[in-house]
Amino acid sequence: MIAHDLLLQGAVTIGLQFPLGGMVMLSLVILAKLTVLVMMFVVLRPHMPAVAALRQQAKKGVDETKREPILAITAAAILPFFAYYAAWGFLGDTVREYSRMALAQAELGKSVDIFAILQSSGVVLSIVICWLVRFAAKRLNARASHPYWRLLIVATDAAWVFIGLYALGVWKDQFIRWLGAGAALQLSLDLFAPVTSAAAAGQFVPVEFRPLPFGEQLQNLFFFALLPIVWLVMAAIINGYELSAPAAPGPALSRTTSWQKWLKDFATHFVGGYRSRYSPVWTCLKLTLSAGLATLVTFVIAYQAISWIGAWMWYGLTRLIGAHDLATWQIFADTISLFIGSPSELDGGILLDAVRVALLAAVLETAVVMAGEARGVRSAAR
Numbered sequence: 001m002i003a004h005d006l007l008l009q010g011a012v013t014i015g016l017q018f019p020l021g022g023m024v025m026l027s028l029v030i031l032a033k034l035t036v037l038v039m040m041f042v043v044l045r046p047h048m049p050a051v052a053a054l055r056q057q058a059k060k061g062v063d064e065t066k067r068e069p070i071l072a073i074t075a076a077a078i079l080p081f082f083a084y085y086a087a088w089g090f091l092g093d094t095v096r097e098y099s100r101m102a103l104a105q106a107e108l109g110k111s112v113d114i115f116a117i118l119q120s121s122g123v124v125l126s127i128v129i130c131w132l133v134r135f136a137a138k139r140l141n142a143r144a145s146h147p148y149w150r151l152l153i154v155a156t157d158a159a160w161v162f163i164g165l166y167a168l169g170v171w172k173d174q175f176i177r178w179l180g181a182g183a184a185l186q187l188s189l190d191l192f193a194p195v196t197s198a199a200a201a202g203q204f205v206p207v208e209f210r211p212l213p214f215g216e217q218l219q220n221l222f223f224f225a226l227l228p229i230v231w232l233v234m235a236a237i238i239n240g241y242e243l244s245a246p247a248a249p250g251p252a253l254s255r256t257t258s259w260q261k262w263l264k265d266f267a268t269h270f271v272g273g274y275r276s277r278y279s280p281v282w283t284c285l286k287l288t289l290s291a292g293l294a295t296l297v298t299f300v301i302a303y304q305a306i307s308w309i310g311a312w313m314w315y316g317l318t319r320l321i322g323a324h325d326l327a328t329w330q331i332f333a334d335t336i337s338l339f340i341g342s343p344s345e346l347d348g349g350i351l352l353d354a355v356r357v358a359l360l361a362a363v364l365e366t367a368v369v370m371a372g373e374a375r376g377v378r379s380a381a382r
Contacts, residue, residue, distance in 0.1 A: 019116040027162035050368040130160035228303035235360040236284035291367035
């Protein structure tokens, strides 16, 4: 939480002067959260013998006492983590928080344009700059391996993925608004609109008494169960389960000269660094689904029950503390949020987050054990 506040303040300070620098700094806010989650899982690794045995078997004699660097684990999880972060709307929450802080610190009457790079040319240019820095850092790290170069590589990965995902979200919203404007124009030409509106008004039912359509109920249930499963896949990637899967072959080397060779070399650098990060998502997804329906249902309920318990803890603490003035309650709220998250966002808090990570590690260990037992049964049957 300290890193989040400091990095967000730094992003605002830089973004008011250099929009590209602010966006790059904002990507580090999300990267800091991923790094902390990786560190929490690393702390639990000694208590996950099945995962450790799988990693040792995959490495085939490599010294397991030498721990994998935090930066390497973080780099492997960047792409799926940022995709999850964007898909669940957390990317927009971070950007809105960044915007509010920038507006609060801007001079009165002065315009604030902290997203000046979101034009197509600006986005492409910023991603190219990140890739050039990443390419230079990889070359320097190859000459003399150093944690600073690896940190720069991970940071540039986070920056270009963040900027690209945010730009895609903005362009998607603009496209949807364009479609909506066309639909609104078409509806405005409907001669029977007043008649249909009057008929609908005669059957008006307050929103709190309207039952949800069956399709919407199924959709809500799907996303209710999907979030814990996504986190379980993330836990598997962070813990290196994909090491048991064969590595995808890299693209064949080309001996072509001229500009075609440059394009193929660029594609090789682009795909080669990330090819090994696409397949682990599918490998780890197969692991989670092989844990069995009963295990997954129990896990989903337990994961969501943590937020449910947090909500009831908030309810009980508000009744216990009682009514106070707004300034006093703000102090209480900040203290409680540190441990169990805010009342409107119960996925944070150092206490509940620690419980969630422990639950994920326990289910992952169970899934690996069950997958090993299933392989043993199939081998015995053969």
